[in-house]
Amino acid sequence: MRMLKxxxxxxxxxxxxxxxxxxxxxYIVHMAKFQMPESFEEHTHWYDSSLKSxxxxxxxxxxxxNVIHGFSTRLTDEEAKLLEGRPGILLVLPEVRYExxxxxxxxxxxxxxxxxxxxxxxSASEVxxxxxxxxxxxxxxxxxxxxxxxxxxxxxxECEVGKNFNASNCNRKLIGARFFSRGYEATLGPIDETKExxxxxxxxxxxxxxxxxxxxxxxxxxxLFGYAAGAARGMATHARVAVYKVCWIGGCFSADILAAMDxxxxxxxxxxxxxxxxxxxxxxxxxxxxxxxxxxxxxxxxSCSAGNAGPSSYSLSNVAPWITTVGAxxxxxxxxxxxxxxxxKNFSGVSxxxxxxxxxxxxxxxxxxxxxxxxxxxxxMIGTLIPEKVAGKIVLCDRGVNARVQKGSVVKQAGGxxxxxxxxxxxxxxxxxxxxxxxxxxxxxxxxxxxxxxxFSDPNPTATIIFGGTKLGIQPSPVVAAFSSRGPNSITPEIxxxxxxxxxxxxxxxxxxxxxxxxxxxxxxxxGFNIISGTSMSCPHVSGLAALLKAxxxxxxxxxxxxxxxxxxxxxxxxxxxxxxxxxxxxSTPFDHGAGHVDPVAALDPGLVYxxxxxxxxDFLCALKYTSLQIGSLxxxxxxxxxxxxxxxxxxxxxxxxxxxxxxxTTTVKYTRTLTNVGTPGTYKVSVSSQTETVKILVEPDTLxxxxxxxxKTFTVTFSGxxxxxxxxxxxxxxxxxxxxxxxxxxxxxxx
Ligand SMILES: *[C@@H]1O[C@H](CO)[C@@H](O)[C@H](O)[C@H]1NC(C)=O
Ligand SMILES: *[C@@H]1O[C@H](CO)[C@@H](O)[C@H](O)[C@H]1NC(C)=O
Ligand SMILES: *[C@@H]1O[C@H](CO)[C@@H](O)[C@H](O)[C@H]1NC(C)=O
Ligand SMILES: *[C@@H]1O[C@H](CO)[C@@H](O)[C@H](O)[C@H]1NC(C)=O
Ligand SMILES: *[C@@H]1O[C@H](CO)[C@@H](O)[C@H](O)[C@H]1NC(C)=O
Numbered sequence: 001m002r003m004l005k006x007x008x009x010x011x012x013x014x015x016x017x018x019x020x021x022x023x024x025x026x027y028i029v030h031m032a033k034f035q036m037p038e039s040f041e042e043h044t045h046w047y048d049s050s051l052k053s054x055x056x057x058x059x060x061x062x063x064x065x066n067v068i069h070g071f072s073t074r075l076t077d078e079e080a081k082l083l084e085g086r087p088g089i090l091l092v093l094p095e096v097r098y099e100x101x102x103x104x105x106x107x108x109x110x111x112x113x114x115x116x117x118x119x120x121x122x123s124a125s126e127v128x129x130x131x132x133x134x135x136x137x138x139x140x141x142x143x144x145x146x147x148x149x150x151x152x153x154x155x156x157x158e159c160e161v162g163k164n165f166n167a168s169n170c171n172r173k174l175i176g177a178r179f180f181s182r183g184y185e186a187t188l189g190p191i192d193e194t195k196e197x198x199x200x201x202x203x204x205x206x207x208x209x210x211x212x213x214x215x216x217x218x219x220x221x222x223x224l225f226g227y228a229a230g231a232a233r234g235m236a237t238h239a240r241v242a243v244y245k246v247c248w249i250g251g252c253f254s255a256d257i258l259a260a261m262d263x264x265x266x267x268x269x270x271x272x273x274x275x276x277x278x279x280x281x282x283x284x285x286x287x288x289x290x291x292x293x294x295x296x297x298x299x300x301x302x303s304c305s306a307g308n309a310g311p312s313s314y315s316l317s318n319v320a321p322w323i324t325t326v327g328a329x330x331x332x333x334x335x336x337x338x339x340x341x342x343x344x345k346n347f348s349g350v351s352x353x354x355x356x357x358x359x360x361x362x363x364x365x366x367x368x369x370x371x372x373x374x375x376x377x378x379x380x381m382i383g384t385l386i387p388e389k390v391a392g393k394i395v396l397c398d399r400g401v402n403a404r405v406q407k408g409s410v411v412k413q414a415g416g417x418x419x420x421x422x423x424x425x426x427x428x429x430x431x432x433x434x435x436x437x438x439x440x441x442x443x444x445x446x447x448x449x450x451x452x453x454x455x456f457s458d459p460n461p462t463a464t465i466i467f468g469g470t471k472l473g474i475q476p477s478p479v480v481a482a483f484s485s486r487g488p489n490s491i492t493p494e495i496x497x498x499x500x501x502x503x504x505x506x507x508x509x510x511x512x513x514x515x516x517x518x519x520x521x522x523x524x525x526x527x528g529f530n531i532i533s534g535t536s537m538s539c540p541h542v543s544g545l546a547a548l549l550k551a552x553x554x555x556x557x558x559x560x561x562x563x564x565x566x567x568x569x570x571x572x573x574x575x576x577x578x579x580x581x582x583x584x585x586x587x588s589t590p591f592d593h594g595a596g597h598v599d600p601v602a603a604l605d606p607g608l609v610y611x612x613x614x615x616x617x618x619d620f621l622c623a624l625k626y627t628s629l630q631i632g633s634l635x636x637x638x639x640x641x642x643x644x645x646x647x648x649x650x651x652x653x654x655x656x657x658x659x660x661x662x663x664x665x666t667t668t669v670k671y672t673r674t675l676t677n678v679g680t681p682g683t684y685k686v687s688v689s690s691q692t693e694t695v696k697i698l699v700e701p702d703t704l705x706x707x708x709x710x711x712x713k714t715f716t717v718t719f720s721g722x723x724x725x726x727x728x729x730x731x732x733x734x735x736x737x738x739x740x741x742x743x744x745x746x747x748x749x750x751x752x
Contacts, residue, residue: 024074026095030633033069067291072255098252098278101305101536124238124551130269133207135245138169140510142216145172157267162199176242183255205512212510214540215239225354228508235544254287261291273543275536277317284630289320296322301558303543305535306498307485311583315485328504328538329478337441342462349441350433362462380407391415405518408436422448430482435517482583487591496658498594504538559612569596590746607679607741610655623647657747677706682738690732
């Protein structure tokens with residue numbers, strides 16, 4: 001009997017081992033299409049025979065024709081290795097899971113007063129913004145197509161039918177909707193249709209929020225429970241929207257992301273907005289970077305979120321130079337909710353609570369850490385509060401680990417009357433307002449510590465929360481959000497990222513009717529608009545603004561549009577003080593805000609742009625010492641770097657400068673740049689301001705005269721740097737001005 005049991009166990013273990021060894025994963029296979037043997041008429045037959053040569057049973061999830069040449073499929077590690085050695089195969093890369101970057105905009109950006117400067121319906125409505133996200137809630141009022149003319153004639157997109165979604169859900173505003181789930185389902189199994197729709201429908205809210213931020217129509221009288229009341233509008237109100245659902249409850253899978261980008265470039269989008277990211281990896285391994293390269297070649301600007309991993313350094317995602325990488329700042333708007341304590345003291349926090357207020361009288365006040373049996377009970381995780389200890393009371397929970405809105409739900413379910421959510425050192429003074437399920441307010445670390453002092457020292461502590469509604473005119477604004485991911489760029493230190501910042505804190509936009517504003521299953525409220533925060537929200541602002549620039553200047557390349565947005569960004573307040581960083585309470589740096597905060601009106605007329613061609617990017621890849629296989633995978637061509645040519649990363653015609661000095665004595669580095677005149681004839685003079693004496697900056701020539709439109713002039717900047725301790729950073733700024741335009745570039749120095 002015992003022996004039998006042992007044998008059975010051994011067999012079980014062996015079986016486990018077998019199945020583990022043969023476990024299949026999704027791989028993306030890059031083919032050298034230019035090497036296809038003539039015996040094949042169809043490239044798909046060639047792909048298929050390559051695949052069958054290593055696995056009889058493997059099926060293709062997708063074949064890709066635009067952003068890469070190749071396919072995705074399920075393979076064992078061994079099969080993948082075998083395949084990589086076969087002729088015509090460039091690279092075989094394992095799939096990567098990406099994540100969404102979540103956590104009074106037009107007025108703040110000066111769009112309302114200056115609407116007349118932007119092209120109106122005709123040219124603007126020719127522009128299509130593609131959004132890769134969680135899908136769309138087509139019933140959102142922001143997709144009203146009143147006043148829009150026929151769909152642009154070149155449009156090849158579709159409105160795909162699926163669960164809870166049919167062709168009549170698209171209109172002249174929402175002109176395309178597709179979904180991509182094969183990569184997701186191959187890894188995690190079939191979609192649970194009780195939880196999410198296998199269709200373009202947005203069951204999450206994120207995709208409806210980002211797409212309406214980029215290009216939603218004007219909706220008067222919008223608000224969330226009365227907060228942020230007014231007209232809601234996207235940045236490019238006349239542009240068309242096409243959604244590509246690639247993000248599901250289990251994440252956004254790269255086989256699906258590539259398939260969506262493959263379709264989007266073919267459908268005819270002009271701008272791609274992607275509020276998602278994965279870990280940092282070389283460009284030839286990163287599906288977003290790979291897809292964006294082809295998009296760039298086809299004249300499509302790709303705008304991506306920088307990530308919410310700030311304020312640590314080196315926390316960026318989406319740093320390829322052909323991508324526009326967007327960090328987040330605040331608006332001049334706040335949602336105060338005050339805490340009044342039993343000792344008469346009054347502190348301010350923020351909240352979007354929309355239900356019945358608390359009584360004016362004081363309520364018993366308790367620390368969650370004193371109302372629990374578990375050590376991390378202060379965090380208000382599910383099931384950790386003892387109902388008898390919190391019933392009818394205000395409960396103080398510490399921020400961190402679980403979602404902020406979930407803490408509120410936990411307090412509510414335990415019978416608490418209200419919640420004060422206190423930041424710890426991890427979040428410092430950063431406040432994000434939430435539509436909590438019970439009366440609640442969020443306070444910064446300093447305020448939280450003062451409240452705790454009272455809570456721990458008073459024998460009978462009491463408190464209440466008073467909601468202050470919406471407050472406008474908050475100064476200083478913008479400030480860089482603490483969560484916004486920061487440079488330096490760990491992949492290419494010579495390319496400064498993020499590129500710029502845009503509004504990403506407490507943003508009002510359209511929402512899904514499938515979930516409440518907190519996104520929690522217990523939240524049965526339904527809202528047409530929601531207020532949320534993240535670089536996920538700042539990215540579509542820039543996507544929409546890029547659509548406006550594309551409409552105003554159809555001939556501009558994606559690099560020219562990005563340059564215009566960057567060189568006209570601002571880095572100081574009207575008082576000429578530098579834009580602050582919430583994380584430090586000090587002035588922010590180009591590693592936090594890139595070229596600065598976007599200024600769309602100035603971007604319309606930048607004077608000069610730093611343009612970049614596809615060949616320039618290929619030279620850049622050579623400078624990175626990429627192999628022909630790697631360049632082939634990214635750029636889909638038989639390209640060999642010229643061994644006699646000296647390639648330099650510092651020569652990519654980028655609108656900003658990042659200079660890294662290595663230890664040991666003086667080093668001199670030279671950056672070459674070329675400006676293109678997109679304004680009137682004029683003479684531009686350079687000026688440089690620098691925080692450091694250690695680096696000498698020489699610009700040659702110091703005057704550039706342009707007499708023709710599109711005339712190009714080249715200059716060099718030589719940085720001669722002394723030695724400073726490793727980890728030191730410093731900053732400077734270079735500006736060309738003709739007296740009318742200022743073409744500004746940030747410079748970031750770091751010593752390694
Ligand atoms: C790729 O380019 C190299 C060098 O230019 C050339 O020798 C080779 O024949 C090309 N291969 C194909 C398949 O075109
Ligand atoms: C498509 O969906 C709309 C709204 O959900 C519904 O009214 C309509 O009947 C559907 N049409 C078809 C052809 O199923
Ligand atoms: C608390 O302070 C704010 C301003 O800081 C004020 O608007 C509010 O009325 C005060 N509340 C009480 C109850 O004192
Ligand atoms: C409540 O928790 C705090 C912090 O953990 C502690 O200092 C205090 O003594 C506790 N109070 C009670 C009454 O247990
Ligand atoms: C906490 O501990 C008490 C006493 O051991 C127990 O009766 C109670 O169920 C526990 N509560 C929770 C929420 O774990």
